[in-house]
Amino acid sequence: MIVHxxxxxxxxxxxxxxxxxERKFFVKPFSRVAIPxxxxxxxxxxxxxxxxxxxxxxxxxxxxxxxxxIDGKIARxxxxxxxxxxxxxxxxxxxxxxxxxxxxxxxSVRSLSSCASALEGVSLKKAYKNPGKDTIFxxxxxxxxxxxxxxxxxxxxxxxxxxxxxEDSEKRLYIGDIESRLAYYxxxxxxxxxxxxxxxxxxxxxxxxxxxxxxxFAERFKNNVIWYGSAIKTKTRMDAYFKARNxxxxxxxxxxxxxxxxxxxxxxxxxxxxxxxxxxxxxxxxFNANILALRLAETEHIPIIFGSxxxxxxxxxxxxxxxFIVVGKKQQIDKKYSVVLMxxxxxxxxxxxxxxxxxxxxxxxKSKNIAVFTPRRGYISHIRCLECKRTFLCPLCEGVLGxxxxxxxxxxxxxxKSFDYESKCVYCxxxxxxxxxxxxxxxxxxxxxxxxxxxxxxxxxxxxKYFRKxxxxxxxxxxxxxxxxxxxxxxxxxxxxxxxFVGWEELVRMAGYRSExxxxxxxxxxxxxxxxxxxxxxxxxxxxxxxxxxxDLERFYTEELKKRKAAEFxxxxxxxxxxxxxxxxxxxxxILEKINMILEQEGLTEYLTGPMKQKNKGCYxxxxxxxxxxxxxxxxxxxxxxxxxxxxxxxxxxI
DNA sequence: GAAATAGAACAT
DNA sequence: TGTTCTATTTCA
Numbered sequence: 001m002i003v004h005x006x007x008x009x010x011x012x013x014x015x016x017x018x019x020x021x022e023r024k025f026f027v028k029p030f031s032r033v034a035i036p037x038x039x040x041x042x043x044x045x046x047x048x049x050x051x052x053x054x055x056x057x058x059x060x061x062x063x064x065x066x067x068x069x070i071d072g073k074i075a076r077x078x079x080x081x082x083x084x085x086x087x088x089x090x091x092x093x094x095x096x097x098x099x100x101x102x103x104x105x106x107x108s109v110r111s112l113s114s115c116a117s118a119l120e121g122v123s124l125k126k127a128y129k130n131p132g133k134d135t136i137f138x139x140x141x142x143x144x145x146x147x148x149x150x151x152x153x154x155x156x157x158x159x160x161x162x163x164x165x166x167e168d169s170e171k172r173l174y175i176g177d178i179e180s181r182l183a184y185y186x187x188x189x190x191x192x193x194x195x196x197x198x199x200x201x202x203x204x205x206x207x208x209x210x211x212x213x214x215x216x217f218a219e220r221f222k223n224n225v226i227w228y229g230s231a232i233k234t235k236t237r238m239d240a241y242f243k244a245r246n247x248x249x250x251x252x253x254x255x256x257x258x259x260x261x262x263x264x265x266x267x268x269x270x271x272x273x274x275x276x277x278x279x280x281x282x283x284x285x286x287f288n289a290n291i292l293a294l295r296l297a298e299t300e301h302i303p304i305i306f307g308s309x310x311x312x313x314x315x316x317x318x319x320x321x322x323x324f325i326v327v328g329k330k331q332q333i334d335k336k337y338s339v340v341l342m343x344x345x346x347x348x349x350x351x352x353x354x355x356x357x358x359x360x361x362x363x364x365x366k367s368k369n370i371a372v373f374t375p376r377r378g379y380i381s382h383i384r385c386l387e388c389k390r391t392f393l394c395p396l397c398e399g400v401l402g403x404x405x406x407x408x409x410x411x412x413x414x415x416x417k418s419f420d421y422e423s424k425c426v427y428c429x430x431x432x433x434x435x436x437x438x439x440x441x442x443x444x445x446x447x448x449x450x451x452x453x454x455x456x457x458x459x460x461x462x463x464x465k466y467f468r469k470x471x472x473x474x475x476x477x478x479x480x481x482x483x484x485x486x487x488x489x490x491x492x493x494x495x496x497x498x499x500x501f502v503g504w505e506e507l508v509r510m511a512g513y514r515s516e517x518x519x520x521x522x523x524x525x526x527x528x529x530x531x532x533x534x535x536x537x538x539x540x541x542x543x544x545x546x547x548x549x550x551x552d553l554e555r556f557y558t559e560e561l562k563k564r565k566a567a568e569f570x571x572x573x574x575x576x577x578x579x580x581x582x583x584x585x586x587x588x589x590x591i592l593e594k595i596n597m598i599l600e601q602e603g604l605t606e607y608l609t610g611p612m613k614q615k616n617k618g619c620y621x622x623x624x625x626x627x628x629x630x631x632x633x634x635x636x637x638x639x640x641x642x643x644x645x646x647x648x649x650x651x652x653x654x655i
Numbered sequence: 656g657a658a659a660t661a662g663a664a665c666a667t
Numbered sequence: 668t669g670t671t672c673t674a675t676t677t678c679a
Contacts, residue, residue: 039659
């Protein structure tokens with residue numbers, strides 16, 4: 001028997017091996033096998049099986065799974081993701097199983113016949129050691145033992161697929177504020193949980209949104225709520241995995257990888273704030289969990305709800321085109337706000353304007369909660385000399401150097417190497433140097449110096465996990481001043497009196513073609529979660545925008561979509577970034593030549609922009625962009641994928 | 656992705 | 668002609 005095996009290596013082809021006759025019973029599509037590969041043993045997935053024999057082939061080392069852990073619905077999703085994201089199927093499948101999965105540790109043996117009685121209650125892992133895997137496989141095949149999953153205390157067996165009909169499924173886009181969203185989710189979830197059906201809900205993170213929802217749902221549904229994802233211990237994660245696999249009436253919460261869970265009778269998928277970039281996976285293979293959620297819902301006829309105060313352009317477009325039923329109330333902000341124009345923004349001159357200090361001082365005095373939004377999280381991310389007019393660059397890779405406050409060191413933004421900082425120009429020695437691009441840490445420090453008896457707290461992606469602890473520590477009734485990035489909009493359940501935007505308009509420069517969309521989402525989510533009474537915008541005169549444009553959701557989306565359509569940008573077209581990195585220029589040009597040849601053969605050169613040449617880390621780097629449908633590029637990109645020093649990114653964040 | 660192998664650049 | 672670093676090939 002020949003098996004064709006997909007490996008998690010960047011090659012889009014399978015490798016063939018022969019299988020020993022006695023293991024034939026356990027050869028199933030999508031089971032994992034250990035195979036000899038280039039002097040080592042690798043784990044791969046069986047993709048195809050052939051009855052014939054070929055004595056020239058190497059023999060597999062082991063069959064790892066008793067039955068495949070990838071069921072039909074996940075297999076279909078993985079195959080699709082492999083093509084949509086131009087990633088070899090083996091890499092996708094590897095990601096679809098928990099990285100820490102050791103099934104045999106959590107499975108126990110039950111004896112069904114006297115000749116296997118010695119094995120009663122033994123863990124599968126132990127049984128594999130003694131009497132050995134061969135014997136266990138044989139016992140299983142002959143029905144002398146059965147396996148039980150220790151978490152759910154049920155028979156461990158392949159899942160039965162629930163076939164759903166088209167009529168069951170409905171795709172909904174809920175646009176509305178957090179309160180109404182939560183109420184809507186709650187109604188939909190309880191209806192199903194009470195009937196013993198399972199619900200999957202995707203959340204943008206664990207520490208803020210995750211904990212908020214987990215707490216609320218756990219109060220209502222008790223032990224039937226489980227978190228599956230990162231930030232928890234292996235054993236808890238495995239417990240969640242097996243419960244999801246066997247559960248009835250469960251609400252499973254997770255971030256990205258939960259989309260690959262083998263949940264039986266999955267009756268609803270909810271994605272909270274699907275526009276968040278945290279749904280994008282960047283390790284192993286690149287995907288966006290809400291794209292996969294939508295695909296799963298469509299092909300398996302599972303109802304899905306995308307809920308948000310500010311959906312992505314793509315989801316909104318689906319709503320407009322009738323692909324979704326749009327529910328909820330579209331936000332129309334009816335709030336007063338003040339705009340303060342600054343001669344120079346904080347990006348150019350790191351001086352907090354007087355009016356900002358007054359605005360904060362006033363609120364502090366009246367004992368109000370304040371939040372200050374700023375787009376960067378760090379202290380200083382850019383320093384330049386006023387005499388020789390040069391920016392501090394990394395001597396090794398020419399990346400921009402930023403200043404880290406605690407260690408007083410210059411740190412390269414690209415290679416992360418650090419250097420001593422001596423408060424003078426690294427090139428001409430002048431003392432006339434100026435910080436630019438200051439971030440939340442810098443503003444926090446300045447405010448702390450000004451308002452010594454106020455609680456000033458930094459809220460960024462890194463610090464948010466400690467925030468809950470901090471707020472409960474405060475018992476003297478003093479109010480809070482929060483300084484942070486867009487993570488501020490993750491503090492669900494927090495009420496702020498005064499919300500101040502400092503440098504919000506700089507996103508125009510920072511977020512590429514999505515800048516306006518990002519500005520809208522940050523603005524809308526901050527208002528949604530923090531519910532401020534007063535809003536201030538401190539903007540650089542040269543970059544200033546009129547905030548009124550962002551107050552009417554429908555108008556904003558309609559205009560933005562029109563622009564995107566005219567410019568042929570996502571969501572009307574997809575981008576594929578081809579990133580070539582080589583030590584030598586010659587080697588790089590050779591690769592570019594090859595890429596060009598492949599594209600020419602497929603007649604795709606008209607979709608190509610670039611190459612744009614860059615030099616960093618002492619390497620040469622070229623960026624090429626293909627603009628079009630993935631189906632056009634699949635063949636070409638999969639062969640380009642295999643070239644050395646080439647990385648392909650579907651739907652890159654910034655162009 | 657990583658080991659094996661081929662190639663280039665430099666020193667002896 | 669050996670040594671070392673870099674690029675390329677190949678894996679069943």
